[in-house]
Amino acid sequence: MNHPKQQDPVTEGLCEPSGSRRTxxxxxxxxxxxxxxxxxxxxLIGYLVSPAFKRRRQAWVEVGDVAGLTVGEPKQLDYxxxxxxxxxxxxxxxxxxxxxxxxxxxxxxxPLCTHLGCSYRWDDPDKRFMCPCHGSVYDAAGKVLGGPAPRRLDVLPSKVENGKLFVIYKEFKAGLTKSVEL
Ligand code: FES
Structure with a gap:
């Protein structure tokens, strides 16, 4: 007796996922x-934008009494x-x-030289800032007098309140002709 050949539901494509299942x-x-x-x-976004937020968090810091400064004589203040x-x-x-x-x-x-970022010092006899690394020289107003420094000294935001000097410390890219904050 011949039985009709049974169809395999998978190989015959009768068991494909329904439309809603596929969706x-x-x-x-x-x-x-x-x-x-x-x-x-x-x-990734956090990594990219966090420097901007860090930059905004910079705050005023008290660095000393203005009474301790003499007109025209640069003074290094540590804090x-x-x-x-x-x-x-x-x-x-x-x-x-x-x-x-x-x-x-x-x-x-x-406090960083604009050439490559070394610390410079005030040379009182000569009345000028001198950088020991490559010989850049600045006057008391920060203007370049000699050496490879590409721009004048970078100025930090500052204010005086009740005789106290406050600053916001920032760093700038070295070697550029314009101040670009890091
Ligand atoms: S870092 Fe000051 S002269 Fe080069």
Whole structure:
């Protein structure tokens, strides 16, 4: 007796996922890809924008009494800056150069040479700032007098309140003709 040949539901294509099932798998795959993408994108965006937020967190720091400054004579002022990075709090030793003007205003210079970032010093006999690394020379107003420095000394934001000098410490890219904040 001949039995009719039985059809295999899989090989004969009779058991394909229904339309709604296929749609479900497509959506689930899309959602998984989107989640993975977000998981990668969020840290990347944080990495890219965090320097901007860090920059905004800079605060005024008291660095000394204005009464201790003499007109036209640069003075190095040292202070400790508290830096908070996440859960970590660090105290950094900083130094700036302050110059009192005849009108009582105070100009504050970044302590880093604009050539390659070495620390410079005030040469009192010659009345000029000297950088020991490659010989850049600046006057008391920060103007370049000689050497490879590409621009004048960088000026830091400063203010005087109740006889105290406050600054916002910043760093700038070395070797450029214009001040560009890091
Ligand atoms: S770093 Fe000052 S002259 Fe080069």
């Amino acid at each position: 479900f798998f497509k959506r689930a795959t899309g959602a998984a890809v989107a989640l993975i993408g977000m998981g990668l994108a969020v840290p 400790l800056q508290v830096v908070r990075d996440g859960w970590l709090t660090t105290k950094l030793h900083k130094a700036i150069w302050a110059v009192k003007q005849a009108d009582g205003q105070v100009t504050v210079f970044s």
